[in-house]
Amino acid sequence: MEQFERARLDSYFARIADTFAPTEKPSCFLITHLLPERPSFVRAVGTGTRLRAVLPKPKSIDPAARREIEKTTQCDTLSRELFEDAAAAVDYVESRAAGEDVVLCDVGGYFAPILNALCDNFSGRILGVVEDTENGHKRYAERDKLPCPVVSVARSPLKDPEDFLVGQSVVFSTEALMRSRGDILHGRAALVIGFGKLGSSIARLLHAKGVQVTVHDVDPVRRTQALSQGFTVARDRDAALHGAGLVLCATGAVSLRGEDFSSLRNGAYVATVTSSEDELDLAALPDVYQRTPNGEHVTRYQTTGHYFYLLNGGNAVNFLHGASVGPFIFLVQAEILAGVRMLTRGDLGHGMHEVDADDRASIAATWLNYYNR
Known part of the structure; x- marks a missing residue:
């Protein structure tokens, strides 16, 4: 400053x-x-x-x-x-x-x-x-x-205004980490879990970047809001997880539990907007998954026949770039x-x-x- x-x-x-x-x-x-x-x-x-x-x-x-x-x-x-x-x-x-x-x-x-x-x-x-x-x-x-x-x-x-701009910074940091591995957002379907202020901001910005966005929220009112704004709303959460190449968790509660990670498609990226202990139940992830650093702030989780990438250890990705x-x-x-x-x-x-x-x-x-x- x-x-x-x-x-x-x-x-x-x-x-x-x-x-x-x-x-x-x-x-x-x-x-x-x-x-x-x-x-x-x-x-x-x-x-x-x-x-x-x-x-x-x-x-x-x-x-x-x-x-x-x-x-x-x-x-x-x-x-x-x-x-x-x-x-x-x-x-x-x-x-x-x-x-x-x-x-x-x-x-x-x-x-x-x-x-x-x-x-x-x-x-x-x-x-x-x-x-x-x-x-x-x-x-x-x-x-x-x-x-x-x-x-x-x-x-x-x-x-x-803060919530909207935090959503933008989350997308920026997520894309920056993906690009550090040679991947891009385009052509990779995204699932946004949670359609509150942050989740809706993330969904809108991803859509503006040409990403196909599906939304899941436990609140039926928010699901109707997402549908009215032109987003696909997941009817089957497991199927939505399996189909997404990028999963952004924005609930402030636990978005993914231990059994959910096996539903992720191979090569999917997972990012959150808050602390890992609030958003992800990583402790319940089966021990058969090996954790390997795969570039700065990217961890590859792999077991026989399945792998995915976790960004910033499951903590809020936007703080990697100042969260301004x-x-x-x-x-x-x-x-x-x-x-x-x-x-x-x-x-x-x-x-x-x-x-x-x-x-x-x-x-x-x-x-x-x-x-x-």
Whole structure:
């Protein structure tokens, strides 16, 4: 990022942080993709909160960005296991923010398994969670009863540009990895599993590139949407898997289980838009499959009479090329700051909430002043 671009970004976030400054600063734990532009957002979070720890998503850490953050803020190692053991999770939060009011900023529902334990056993007070992703939104929404408010920005209209551009970056990175082996998209039928915001963006871009696209989604409403947009909708999932030369998984849940991999056609490529543990049940893949590196970020899985290629170890392919969606991501990050202020007011009931429409309009107007030039 050029110096003038960084200065503009810092100025934008200073304005946003001032607009949504809480009356009382809570403590904060921030899970985030630590990409090159992210320090400006982290500093904005630190302006409105006492930022006790940044937990970077492990497969999306830019070393320079981490070094910059570590000059002022504690960076801790993030894993699903950290927040699966209730006692260990409570001890961790105690070690950073004992007795304090705490806001949890999440990307993917990491805090969901131990939220009750934190609210019940932490010596301070959990004011609530701000969740960024659809996958995380579902993890919280599926709970029978939430012990605190959860503000989700996952379904905000301000996130639509990001979702569309993430879909484009997934297709770009998938094609780049295929080309590194001498293969191309054209002439290779594709199956997109999941027709949400990301899946629909991926399907549309593949179609625009002349790829024959079939869609599968467990939701019949989304299947009708796919059909209305001109896509073939799989009636037999196994047959669709067998017929596809490229399978793109975009559900945020488990798209392919152990028994599904044997249905892949020989030479098929498999790519995902999220973490391998969320999208693929690779642990259930039969041990008879040999795993062999086959070019950078491509793994060949082979057994007698069958083989397929897994891209980036089953993790989100777009992070191999920066996962950049331009300045549109700053809309969503600003909405996260608005969500933090909502939680500090203390007037939200336990359950799922969204940022107010007036706050979204204010964010959009500020963003346009900086980036519609």
